Amino acid sequence: MLKKYYIPRLIQYFTVVFIGLTLVFVIPRLLPSNPVESQLSRMMAQGQYLDPAAIEQIRETLQQLYGLEGGMFQQYISYFKRLFTGDLGPSFTQFPTPVMTLIKQSLPWTVGLLLVSLTISWLIGTILGGIRVSFPHSRLARLIELVIMGVRPIPYYIVALVLLILFAFLVPVFPMAGGYSMGVKIGFNARFILSLLRHAFLPVLSMVIIEIGGWFLQMRNVASNIIEEDYVVYAEASGLPKAKIVFMYIMRNAIIPQITGFALNLGFIFGGALITEIVFAYPGMGYLLYSAILAGDYNLIMGINVFSIIGVSTAMLVVDLVYPLLDPRVRYS
Amino acid sequence: MRSKSVLLLLVVGFCLVFSSVLLAAEPPRHETLIADILTGKVGNPGNFNFWATWVGNDKGLQQLVIDPLWMADYVTGEMINVLAKENPIYSEDFTTMTVKLREGIYWNDGVPFTADDVVYTVELSMATPGFGYHTQFNQYVEKVYKTDDYTVIFELKQPNSRFHYQFLDRWGACRILPKHVFEQVEDPLSFQFNPPVGTGPYKLVDYDLGGYWFLYELREDWERTATGMLYGKPAPKYVKFMYVGDASKKAMAMINHELDMADLTPESLEVVLSRNEYASGYYKDFPWAELLHPCVTGAAFNTLVYPFDNPEVRWALNLALDAKNLALTAYNGAVAFAPAYIPALLPYYELYYERMLPYLEEYTLEIDGEEYKIFNSNLPFEMAEEARRRGYDVPETEEEIRIMFGYGWWKHSPELAEKLLLKNGFTRGRDGKWLLPDGTPWKIEIVCLTAATNPSFKWAFAIANQWSAFGIDCEAIPTEVVESLTETGDYQVVGGQPAAEPFGAGIDLYRGLNVFHSQYWKPIGEKLVGHQSRWVNEEIDYFIDQMEQTDYSDPKNIELAIEVAKRLIDGQPGVSLASFPGFMGLDNYYWTNYPTGDNPYAVPWYHWPNFKFVLPFLQPTGRH
Numbered sequence: 001m002l003k004k005y006y007i008p009r010l011i012q013y014f015t016v017v018f019i020g021l022t023l024v025f026v027i028p029r030l031l032p033s034n035p036v037e038s039q040l041s042r043m044m045a046q047g048q049y050l051d052p053a054a055i056e057q058i059r060e061t062l063q064q065l066y067g068l069e070g071g072m073f074q075q076y077i078s079y080f081k082r083l084f085t086g087d088l089g090p091s092f093t094q095f096p097t098p099v100m101t102l103i104k105q106s107l108p109w110t111v112g113l114l115l116v117s118l119t120i121s122w123l124i125g126t127i128l129g130g131i132r133v134s135f136p137h138s139r140l141a142r143l144i145e146l147v148i149m150g151v152r153p154i155p156y157y158i159v160a161l162v163l164l165i166l167f168a169f170l171v172p173v174f175p176m177a178g179g180y181s182m183g184v185k186i187g188f189n190a191r192f193i194l195s196l197l198r199h200a201f202l203p204v205l206s207m208v209i210i211e212i213g214g215w216f217l218q219m220r221n222v223a224s225n226i227i228e229e230d231y232v233v234y235a236e237a238s239g240l241p242k243a244k245i246v247f248m249y250i251m252r253n254a255i256i257p258q259i260t261g262f263a264l265n266l267g268f269i270f271g272g273a274l275i276t277e278i279v280f281a282y283p284g285m286g287y288l289l290y291s292a293i294l295a296g297d298y299n300l301i302m303g304i305n306v307f308s309i310i311g312v313s314t315a316m317l318v319v320d321l322v323y324p325l326l327d328p329r330v331r332y333s
Numbered sequence: 334m335r336s337k338s339v340l341l342l343l344v345v346g347f348c349l350v351f352s353s354v355l356l357a358a359e360p361p362r363h364e365t366l367i368a369d370i371l372t373g374k375v376g377n378p379g380n381f382n383f384w385a386t387w388v389g390n391d392k393g394l395q396q397l398v399i400d401p402l403w404m405a406d407y408v409t410g411e412m413i414n415v416l417a418k419e420n421p422i423y424s425e426d427f428t429t430m431t432v433k434l435r436e437g438i439y440w441n442d443g444v445p446f447t448a449d450d451v452v453y454t455v456e457l458s459m460a461t462p463g464f465g466y467h468t469q470f471n472q473y474v475e476k477v478y479k480t481d482d483y484t485v486i487f488e489l490k491q492p493n494s495r496f497h498y499q500f501l502d503r504w505g506a507c508r509i510l511p512k513h514v515f516e517q518v519e520d521p522l523s524f525q526f527n528p529p530v531g532t533g534p535y536k537l538v539d540y541d542l543g544g545y546w547f548l549y550e551l552r553e554d555w556e557r558t559a560t561g562m563l564y565g566k567p568a569p570k571y572v573k574f575m576y577v578g579d580a581s582k583k584a585m586a587m588i589n590h591e592l593d594m595a596d597l598t599p600e601s602l603e604v605v606l607s608r609n610e611y612a613s614g615y616y617k618d619f620p621w622a623e624l625l626h627p628c629v630t631g632a633a634f635n636t637l638v639y640p641f642d643n644p645e646v647r648w649a650l651n652l653a654l655d656a657k658n659l660a661l662t663a664y665n666g667a668v669a670f671a672p673a674y675i676p677a678l679l680p681y682y683e684l685y686y687e688r689m690l691p692y693l694e695e696y697t698l699e700i701d702g703e704e705y706k707i708f709n710s711n712l713p714f715e716m717a718e719e720a721r722r723r724g725y726d727v728p729e730t731e732e733e734i735r736i737m738f739g740y741g742w743w744k745h746s747p748e749l750a751e752k753l754l755l756k757n758g759f760t761r762g763r764d765g766k767w768l769l770p771d772g773t774p775w776k777i778e779i780v781c782l783t784a785a786t787n788p789s790f791k792w793a794f795a796i797a798n799q800w801s802a803f804g805i806d807c808e809a810i811p812t813e814v815v816e817s818l819t820e821t822g823d824y825q826v827v828g829g830q831p832a833a834e835p836f837g838a839g840i841d842l843y844r845g846l847n848v849f850h851s852q853y854w855k856p857i858g859e860k861l862v863g864h865q866s867r868w869v870n871e872e873i874d875y876f877i878d879q880m881e882q883t884d885y886s887d888p889k890n891i892e893l894a895i896e897v898a899k900r901l902i903d904g905q906p907g908v909s910l911a912s913f914p915g916f917m918g919l920d921n922y923y924w925t926n927y928p929t930g931d932n933p934y935a936v937p938w939y940h941w942p943n944f945k946f947v948l949p950f951l952q953p954t955g956r957h
Contacts, residue, residue, distance in 0.1 A: 034817055037860075041816040043465070043505075052853040052862045057468045059860065065463050094377040096385070096463065096523045102377065105542060169585040176586055177577040178545040182359045186542065281578045283543030287374060294813055 006321065013317045020309035025079050028298040029072065035092035036062045038295040042093075066092050079302070088303035093295045099303035102288060106272070107307075109179055110284040113200060113276065114269040117207035118262070124208070125215025126258050130251040132216070133223035134242075145216075152213030160206040160279040167202060174202050177281030203280045207273065215258065223254040256327055263319040267312030270304065360548070362590075363923055363957045366569035366948070368939040369583055369595040370576040375544035381537070382526035384454075384464050384510055392540075393547045393574040396944035398441070398531035400509065400559055401502035402432060402451070404942055407627040407837025408933050410680025412501065413946070415559045416446065416509055416532065418483070423884065427492040434483040439557040440511050441536045448479035453512035455487075463522045466507040469499055495843055495885050502942045503627070503836050533945055534560040534567050546575040560945045567948035569924070580786065583918070587612060590922045594939045597918045598786045599665055611922040615915070615937060616930040619725030620667030620737065623915040623930070623937060625678050627837030629671045630788035631910030632779060632796055632828050636868040637857050640757075640769065641825060647905040648698065649753035652707065653803040654796065654908065655745035657715055662798070663791040666720055668911040670712060670739035674832040674901040675842060675894070677739040677912040679933070684840055684891055686740040689898065693741065696902065700752045707746060713738035739911070747803055767804045776806040780818055781828030783811040788913060793828030796908060819865040822857035827865060831907025841885045842894040843877070849897070849906075850877045868906035873897050926952045 039062055040055065063069055067078075067089070082089055088099035128148070132141045151159070168176040180186070180195040226232060227250055235245050272286025285304060292300035359365070372391040381394055402417040412420065416438065422431040438446040455477045458464040473496055476488040489496055499507050511530045518524045528537050535549035549572045555561045577586045584601040586592040588608045597605065602621060605612045614621030634641040634650075641647060660668035669677035672693065675685050690710060697704040709715075716738045717727045728734055758770030767775040777800060781793035793809040800807040809828070818824045835845035851874050853863030861867070876896045883889050901909075917937060919927045928937040928947055935950070936943035 037816050037820050051469060051472075052848055052850075054469045054472055055862050056860075057472065061462050061468060091377075094380070097377050097380060105377075109543065164582075165585070169589065172589060176582060176591065177575070178541055179543045180541075182539060182541075182546060182548060182573075278578065281374070281545055281576060281582065283374075283541075283545070288376075291376060 005324070009317060009320045013313055016313050017309060020313065021080075021083070021306060022076075024302050024305040024309065025076055028293075028296070028301045031293070031296055035066060035296045035298060036068070038297075039092065039095075042295070065095065066090075083306065088306065089299040091292075091300045091303075092297045093292065093300065099299050102300065103285070103303055103307065106283060106285045106288045107270070109282065110272045110286070111269055112196075113203055113207070113282065113284060114273060115266075116200070117204045117211065118265050118269075120204070121208045121211035122215050122258065122262050122265075125212040126219045126251075126255065128212070129216040129219025130223050130246060130254060132220050133227055133254075134246040134250055145220075148213050148216050151209060152217075154210075156206070156210045157275055157279065159209055160203075160276060163202050163206050164279060175199055179283045199282070203273075203276050203282050206280075207276060215261070218261065219251075219254055219258055222257055223250050226250050226253050229253075256323075259322075259326065260319050263315040264312065267315035268308070270308040270311045272304075360550075360571040360573075361957075363953060363955070364569060365571040365573055366924055366951065367573045367575055367591065367593045368944075369592060370545075370547075370574050371596050371938075371940040374576050375547075378540050378542060378544040378547070379527050380525045381529040382521075382524050384458065384466075384507075385522050390505060391574075391940050393535075393537075393549055393572065394529055394531070395502075395508065395942045396574075396939065397535035397549045397572060398529050398533040398537065400532045401506045401942060402434075402500040402509065403497065403502065404946075405501055405503040405836040405838035406936055406943055406946075407503075407678055407680070408625075408928070408936055410678075410684075410838055412836075412838045413563070413943075415502075415563075416451075417500075420886070421497040423494060423496075427494040427496075427884075428489050430487040430489065430496050432485045432487070432497075434485065435559060435562070436483055437557060437562070438532050438559060439554060440513075440530050440532055441552055442511075442514075442530050444511065444513050446509075446511075446532050447482045448485045449482075450509050450512045451485045452477050452479055453516065454507065454510050457510070457515060457521055458507065461521050466499060470507075473499075492882075494881060494883065495841070497885075498836070498844060501836060501838070503834075503838075504941050506942075508942075532558055534558045534948070535572060535945070538571070544576075546573060548573050560949065564946055564949040567945070568951040568953060569948060572948070587918050587920050590920055592918075593920045593922075593924055594927070595918045596938075596940075597916045599667070599916050602916045602918050605918050609920060609922075612918055612920050613929070614919070615917050619720050619727060620665075620914075621916065622664070622667040623917055624667060624669035624737065624912060625676075626913040626915055627676045627678055628830060628834040628913050629674060629676050629832045629909050629911070630829065630913050631792055631831045631908040632826050633831045633864070633866040633907035634826055634868075634905075635822055635824055635857075636866050636904075636906055637822060638825055640759075640775075643757060644904055645753045645757055646759075649750040649757075650800065651743055651905055651908055652746040652753070653750040653805075654743070654799050656709075656712060656742035656910070657719065657745070659792070659795045659799065659910065660716065661719065663788075663795040664914050666716055666723075667914050667916075668716075668739075669737065669914075670742040670911050672708070672740075672742045672902070672909055673898045674907075674909045675845070675898055676835065676837070678837055679736065680837070682735070682740070685842075685895065685898070688891070689895060690740055692899065693902075698749065698753075700749065701756060705746070705749055707744050707749065708741060709744045710741040712741040742910070750803065761804060765804050766806060774806055777808070777825055779807065779809045779826040779828055780815055780824050781809055781811050782815055783813055789815070789828040791828075792908070792910060793826075796826075796828070820861045821859070822855075822861070822867060829865075831866070831909045832901070833864060839886060840888060841880075841890050842897075843880050843885070843890070846873075846894060846897045847877050847880075849873050849901070864906070866906035868904055870900050870904055873900045876900075921954065923954055923956055924951045925954055926950055 036059055090096045091099050091102055128144055132145050135141045167174045179199050184192050184195045186192055232249050235249050272284045274286030274290055277284045277286045289304045370391055375392045400415050404413045404415050406413055416435055418433045418435045455470055458466045459470045473489050473493055475490045479485050514530050515521055534552055534555045536552055538548045538550045540547040551567055551570050555566055577583055580598040580601040583595040584605045587595055587605050602614055615623035634647055636642055660666050671677040673689055675681055693708040694710050696708050698707050713734050717734045720727045760768045762768050769775045779793040779797050782789040797807045797809040819827055833845045833848045835842045848864040851869040854869045855862055876893045880893050928935045935947050
């Protein structure tokens with residue numbers, strides 16, 4: 001088992017991570033935007049008086065400060081050297097602030113937002129999908145399906161905007177922007193937690209509303225095949241309690257693809273939720289990545305993607321490693 | 334029983350989460366002025382060290398906390414002495430600049446402001462690669478020292494009649510940092526400067542770690558600041574800078590009185606005005622927008638690319654444009670025309686456009702031996718008439734109409750444009766579309782910024798429509814990489830600024846015009862230093878050299894700048910259309926007496942350093 005199953009997966013994991021990290025180094029350098037020129041134009045756009053005679057010299061200084069001198073290979077080697085020491089270098093747009101500092105500032109918001117919305121939507125979607133299949137003649141189950149399928153095709157942006165207009169503008173019970181209220185001390189205290197919940201409520205709700213549909217559909221489709229399996233028919237014929245059949249026979253088997261999906265989505269958390277952040281003016285990694293791409297901030301793009309690559313790959317690895325525990329067929333094959 | 338308890342707990346929890354009252358720790362709204370963060374969410378909110386120029390300029394620091402030596406006011410045209418007591422004093426050969434400082438000013442931690450701070454600011458900048466003015470100071474400054482606590486001498490490496498422009502704050506300058514804070518710091522570049530210590534009338538109270546808001550409070554000793562000395566006590570006890578999102582969200586916040594001052598789009602301003610009875614634009618009625626701004630917008634030709642290297646082709650393209658139609662399409666007519674590469678601005682009207690009007694009215698173009706007068710000085714009145722026809726209330730007097738719409742623009746003369754093109758070998762194909770002299774279809778691409786609210790975008794699309802209607806296959810292309818394309822000359826036409834921005838204060842236009850000097854010219858492929866049109870002219874070099882040898886306040890500069898403007902008009906390196914129209918929304922629910930078109934006492938924008946000078950004039954309405 002160890003030789004045949006676990007070691008190949010570990011080798012695959014490290015190979016994927018290495019290739020991913022290399023691509024993350026190369027791709028930003030192919031962008032037409034350039035961090036030095038972006039910085040110069042930002043300086044001028046913000047009104048700084050730059051004598052044309054000084055511009056050329058500033059360009060050289062920035063090139064040196066950003067560590068963009070030297071060939072690609074040289075930069076590639078120092079990139080990996082830095083990675084091994086946990087140093088992602090300085091951000092160019094927020095120079096000399098380290099990339100790690102910026103990621104640390106944004107990551108907790110994104111993790112909180114996406115983890116909560118993902119977990120809630122996964123739980124609700126999975127349970128409702130299972131129930132819909134298990135009780136095919138229930139009116140309530142059909143109504144739930146109708147509502148979920150009706151909401152699912154609506155573009156996320158519209159759902160978010162409608163929630164915002166309804167609950168932050170017309171009936172302003174929730175704030176229009178930000179992650180917490182003014183004057184609240186960040187920490188493990190009741191005021192901060194309540195403020196956090198209040199600010200996160202609409203962004204989370206918008207994501208849950210949209211995401212439920214996907215989980216519901218996947219669960220319904222898998223479960224509808226399982227319900228026709230012999231062992232389910234046999235269990236029903238044996239007179240087992242309905243709840244036991246639903247949870248132990250149908251949902252337990254149908255949930256395996258859901259768990260894979262859940263784990264993969266966990267990995268994607270590091271990319272952030274750009275539209276949510278923009279619509280609700282909510283802090284997070286999405287906007288950080290977006291602005292880094294626009295400004296050609298190589299280091300920041302690389303930093304965020306390093307987290308993403310390692311996150312997704314590790315999530316896949318964990319799923320692979322856990323599969324044998326969940327599915328005996330993998331264990332015995 | 335158990336389910337009731339759970340229900341009760343849920344209700345209480347929900348109420349807690351919903352209740353903004355329980356969570357509120359915000360300052361009283363009637364004592365707080367709330368302005369929008371114009372450039373959006375702040376990327377690194379905890380860093381206030383903006384001498385390292387990577388830090389956002391727009392989070393309230395330069396508007397409320399930090400002071401420059403001098404400040405430009407483009408509404409009054411004055412250079413305001415802020416930390417400096419008077420204008421700079423240059424030696425006759427412009428190799429020495431003396432700065433006299435204002436006495437009695439204190440940093441907000443109680444330490445007096447002196448010449449040591451100015452000297453240290455310059456010396457630290459020179460010693461720190463990465464500081465915003467590191468390069469410039471090393472380039473110009475031989476030595477900086479004080480002769481007493483309130484006098485600073487700059488000895489310059491070479492004559493420079495405008496060295497003080499490094500300290501003249503328009504929306505960016507080398508502001509003065511506190512020596513007693515920075516000298517304790519090991520690495521001034523990575524120093525966060527948090528909390529910031531400034532000489533301005535406000536101090537930082539709190540900020541959002543997510544970068545969406547910053548709160549400032551009026552200093553108790555506000556009278557020991559330049560603002561207090563010059564204009565008195567600022568009215569709001571608190572000022573909050575907040576970013577709520579795009580223009581539609583700003584409009585929602587302003588309708589709910591959650592935002593007092595914001596940069597809006599024409600469309601969102603219209604919504605605010607219709608939904609908030611206390612709201613106004615810069616003007617109470619048409620054109621609502623602030624039209625007189627110190628930068629010219631339109632487009633620039635890449636004059637090194639065929640056929641834009643031919644001045645007659647550039648003239649033909651300008652004459653093919655219908656300025657009135659452009660203004661109505663892009664900005665519903667809210668435009669002050671600026672045909673001479675000089676912004677339409679109250680002080681510049683009198684100094685430049687009034688003087689140039691006879692020249693413009695007599696300006697002729699000779700085509701095939703015939704002379705044509707091509708300037709339409711009646712355009713502002715045609716615009717006023719059109720606005721009246723659309724039901725807007727427009728002033729009646731010539732002076733007011735000129736203030737609103739400028740002094741005119743080039744006539745819409747497609748027939749002259751056609752003559753110019755035919756003269757240069759262009760032909761029309763069977764389908765009526767223009768062909769290049771070699772018989773291939775003429776296709777023009779105008780690159781522009783992607784923000785649909787930006788003049789770069791708006792003019793690019795409006796111009797592309799008109800050139801298409803004239804028979805040229807023309808397309809506007811929004812792209813995120815405009816800077817990269819223009820820096821190496823990889824474009825034909827770019828929507829944006831056909832000339833650089835002057836200070837808007839004083840008579841001097843050197844800052845806007847010097848980029849056209851040939852010493853900064855670069856061929857295509859090499860990175861841009863001068864103007865993106867890459868257009869140069871020997872006579873312009875001469876006049877700019879003359880300006881450099883003339884004191885910045887000498888009236889001779891006016892004549893020199895007019896001569897440069899005349900060469901720019903001859904050469905037409907761009908489409909010099911209009912000043913930047915800014916659609917500002919103002920909510921008068923809690924505060925009133927903002928600077929407006931009817932009461933233009935100062936720069937109205939809250940993202941400019943002048944904002945601190947507006948605050949003493951605001952009046953609370955008393956509403957809670």
